[in-house]
Amino acid sequence: MASQEIETLASALARLPGLGPRSARRAVLWLVKRRDSSLGALVDALAAVRDTLVECSVCGNVDTRDPCGICADPRRDTRSICVVEDVSDLWALDRAKLFTGKYHVLGGKLSALDGVRPEDLNIAGLLARVEQGGVDEVVLAMNATLEGQTTAHYLAERLEGFPIRITQLAHGLPVGGELDYLDEGTLAQALRARRPVS
Numbered sequence: 001m002a003s004q005e006i007e008t009l010a011s012a013l014a015r016l017p018g019l020g021p022r023s024a025r026r027a028v029l030w031l032v033k034r035r036d037s038s039l040g041a042l043v044d045a046l047a048a049v050r051d052t053l054v055e056c057s058v059c060g061n062v063d064t065r066d067p068c069g070i071c072a073d074p075r076r077d078t079r080s081i082c083v084v085e086d087v088s089d090l091w092a093l094d095r096a097k098l099f100t101g102k103y104h105v106l107g108g109k110l111s112a113l114d115g116v117r118p119e120d121l122n123i124a125g126l127l128a129r130v131e132q133g134g135v136d137e138v139v140l141a142m143n144a145t146l147e148g149q150t151t152a153h154y155l156a157e158r159l160e161g162f163p164i165r166i167t168q169l170a171h172g173l174p175v176g177g178e179l180d181y182l183d184e185g186t187l188a189q190a191l192r193a194r195r196p197v198s
């Protein structure tokens, strides 16, 4: 039987996404065995993030400064804004290092089922950024789900009338995907987004 402190730590870790009670216990044991090397570093890193974490007032990214590192980066192209549902999408896209513009985090997606309305998302912030001018393109990088696409459609309507290009991620065959393993929705998207052979 583990002590109350160890139990508390294990149950705190078990609430993390991707970690169940079993892996949480394994993580605790791992940390206890590396008390001097890894545990201290983890405690310091957690405390540093707890003390400095802020939401970027420009784009909604989570960082240790406001404006965030991306918004403050002068090498980034301010004429292009990529709109995503959540911070995790921003981080995923940015890890790919393909997009050199700025981002805008909505904080979710429209959902009749979950009662998420346009005013619940950071749409006003996006419109304000576009209204300010200096933006040529808005990339709607919503997830390829029904709600994601509903959100993209709604945003495209709200952005109509601004002198900007509105683009959307192409949905289609995943790299390495074999046709007969794909679901019909993905196949239909891939077929619709077909392009001339260059």
Ligand SMILES: [Zn+2]
Residues within 6 Å of the ligand: 056, 057, 058, 059, 060, 061, 067, 068, 069, 070, 071, 072
């Ligand atoms: Zn930012």
